[in-house]
Amino acid sequence: FLTFLFTFLLFLSISSLILVPKFDDVLSSIFNPEMIYSLKVSLYSSLISTGIVLGFSIPTGYAISRYSFPGKSIVKAILDLPIAFPELVLGLALLLLFGQTFIGDILEFFGIKVVFTKLGIVVAQIFTALPYAIRIVCSTFQDINPRYELVSRSLGYSEFETFKNVTLPMARSGIFASSIIAFARCMGTFGTVLMLAGGTYMYTETLPITLYLNMSYGNLGMAISSGIVLLMISFIAILIF
Amino acid sequence: FLTFLFTFLLFLSISSLILVPKFDDVLSSIFNPEMIYSLKVSLYSSLISTGIVLGFSIPTGYAISRYSFPGKSIVKAILDLPIAFPELVLGLALLLLFGQTFIGDILEFFGIKVVFTKLGIVVAQIFTALPYAIRIVCSTFQDINPRYELVSRSLGYSEFETFKNVTLPMARSGIFASSIIAFARCMGTFGTVLMLAGGTYMYTETLPITLYLNMSYGNLGMAISSGIVLLMISFIAILIF
């Protein structure tokens, strides 16, 4: 079957990523200060972003799945956009929003700088991962029959108590899945972070940026190593999931 | 609600992309030969890739949804990978596969060069879009009750005739959706194309590459214009869908 060919090629390409470079090279690259720095930046920013994304996506997913409110279809359409929407364009749009409009000015007035800073990484990651997370959480809530909630309420619990006691525990695995996906998205996002936070060496440098920067310097060893690190983190995330 | 804030910001950032630049600037940039060249490259390569992706994903999706075969779970897991998998790492892995292993050598022996060529763009786009397309096609087929096929077969049609007469027409809308998504993905992919095909000016230059190249030259007008063009194409694709 043709598919096997594709799967095989994909598999081969992943293994070639691991097998082609020399082991010593990779090992030394991994303990390179630049790599450690960018790994830290990546992990911290992704964890923060994932937390914020979850905090947003649970109430949003619940609202979309349970209520009809004015503008619901617009919200849904806008949330669907980024799936078929180039990362790079999203990054550019955010850059313009925070860099060239009054919103950026207001934030700057309060000392908050988004453009070309670590805060920018987090913002970029949130905007990349949030639509995915909301979609998963929303479809998880939609799969839960509202009858369970109605039963809980008829037994004397308020809507919030019902959400806490019934809906949330029943949605646990879906929410867990969405946080893993969000984390992996945050780790891997490149275009948006590059645009909004800039790819500054040893400052706004996440793992994909490290990969890219080293690639463009011709430092293939470092590039491959950061690729492998990214790959490992993705694998671990998917294995947990 | 918090979500409105996010939706609002996303909306604002998209409109700022359209409103911030001067209209004349954008217009002149759009008719710039570089822009027209990269638009052509993007459209042609995406159309070809989408076609190939569809050709792969329909039989694959059908096989995954209808049969159990050895290694099915492996194929499914590998197809799930790229969703939570950084584009850039995929590009690097493909680069190594085609550039540094015997597969690249064999292809080169037959005069087929993938790395840093237009063929590379197509290959990169296929690998980016295929997993998404297969997932959608597969879930479309899964939503069709196999009873319809059993009825068709009991009425005297072979499996292939049944697929053509019953399954495919019933899956039409899902297949259409998957081709739109695949096309939008192909248009927007950046990291993979950058890695495998390189971002060579006026050669392997797709719209996201144009955006990026001009951004790094500081040519904000051109960058924004290519962003707008990309945005328009995404919008049109989503509107059709």
Add this chain to the structure above:
Amino acid sequence: MSFVKIENLNINLGEFKLEDVNLSVEKGDYVTIIGPTGSGKSILLETALGFYTPETGKIFLEETDITNLNPEKRDISIIYQDYALFPHMTVYENIEYGLKKRLNDKKTIKEEIIQITKMLGIDHLLNRKPETLSGGEMQRASIARGLIIKPKILFMDEPFSALDVKTKEKIRVLVKTAIKKYGTTVLHVTHDFEDIWSLADKVLIMKGGRVYQYGTPEEVFSNPSSEIVADFVGTNILDSKVEEISGNISVLDVSGVKIYSSDIAKVGENVKVSIRPENIIVALKCFDSSAKNVFNGKVTEIKKRGHLVWLTLDIGGVDLKVLITPNSLEALEIEENKNLCVMFKATGVKIIR
């Protein structure tokens, strides 16, 4: 005023709707709601429970207007066909869930749970997760969960239709006992006539969002108020014209056949009458009796249906369905085209207009 009162309830959800529904239920009544698919039976329950907001109309419970109250303030439990047991809790936790909102004393809670689960025969399953139970066990657990909080009303939405015949019968008996013990008022949506015969004090017949009849099962089945109801409950429906009234008896003309009814209508009026098939007596020869309607009929069809036999008899051009036992069939040596005497009382002929 009644215990539950529903006034002019209107709601339209597209596929399902309610139109001018009025209903009053007395304390302790067991009301079954029956009707074809799409009749709005479930919507009625879920609106009364507070899941949907009615467009117009009011719902009263113990003379309090609860139309706009939150579901948790209404003191109504609901039991669904698919049980809706919380999958992440054990049977014990499920049953405890509503009770612990009301009671703080762990010991009392435990005693009450043990009491009700013993009554329903599921006290050995308390530590199991719902997914490990059979359909009948899950349904009993969900009944325990609904009943234990002693709700003012218990709603049941086709509670037995996912169970097989044997389990259904067992659970009906258990439910009857439990509800009698708790003295609960019940509204029970069903499509199974058996539920009416074994459980109901009152029957509500709905179709297309409207209430067609409300009364005791005997009233509804022996005296359907409209053709729709009669058609649904399965009696003989005949078109007739009132010829004359003599004393307390109407003389009706049914395509040339004269039928006597103890219901009174206006002379000349066109009316429909309902005659229940089990109220018609057949015999080999006619004899003097208290039956006003006596005809000679010819058997045109014999259909055996399990424990009974449906005959179709032609009395002077009018077809009548008659229900007899297989024993009578044998005793009277009934076969097709045999002539029999057909008798029924004037009180068995109900005018339904």
Add this chain to the structure above:
Amino acid sequence: MSFVKIENLNINLGEFKLEDVNLSVEKGDYVTIIGPTGSGKSILLETALGFYTPETGKIFLEETDITNLNPEKRDISIIYQDYALFPHMTVYENIEYGLKKRLNDKKTIKEEIIQITKMLGIDHLLNRKPETLSGGEMQRASIARGLIIKPKILFMDEPFSALDVKTKEKIRVLVKTAIKKYGTTVLHVTHDFEDIWSLADKVLIMKGGRVYQYGTPEEVFSNPSSEIVADFVGTNILDSKVEEISGNISVLDVSGVKIYSSDIAKVGENVKVSIRPENIIVALKCFDSSAKNVFNGKVTEIKKRGHLVWLTLDIGGVDLKVLITPNSLEALEIEENKNLCVMFKATGVKIIR
């Protein structure tokens, strides 16, 4: 050899399975398969159709082994509960679909379609899409699609269970006519006893993947072969011990009560007997009759169930269920604790072991 023969069929799909299923069906038979949920009824059909491959066993159709044939080569049609009409084709195209594979002549095809749809009363719907039809109309279209190719066998998997009572009855009559006309052999899975009474020549009782009894409805209902079948078809089941054999009659001891049966068993053997509730006669006073079994009984329970009444009578410590009409109930003025005479023939007492 039979028309259809199934030999030692075994298949295990986890939740559903078949264990050593043997069956032979004669040409033109209408076989209903009945059993509780999970009994493997549908699996049997889908395995015979070629959807599942059996682990062991063989299936023969007209003496040809079809066990490993592709579904399209078997010449068997199937009709599902959910109709499975192709949503992208009109009713006409749906019915034409199987036929145009066999016939090339457009005119003949059209004539045949018009003929069958007229018979089923859906000839005015030919240009409609399935989604615009009612349940009964869709089911008739799917029956037309299955029948028109004149399959060797027609399978029906609970074809009427999504329809309401009225529609069900209408469609049963239509199906009966159409199947008689086409002379098709039918295997019909159902959980509705009505289907057996109105359609079946043969009944197959299944439970947990095994076949428990196969025979005419009369055989199965009057003479269940095992307790499981008897329990399922709803008769009186009594434990007894054979005391003596005198002539052609067994004398059975049922907890001290002597019952006569015309079935013969070994003296001293423990057997179960089945007595159908409708074969028991009750009267105010006992009189001489051909009934061998005559007892005095006390009414312990009266249950009204629609068109009939179930009595429970205590005859010397043994409970018997008896079925009578509401008329008899009134005529005999039966009430709880009243003493009645209970009679049944020795031929009505079936030993089921």
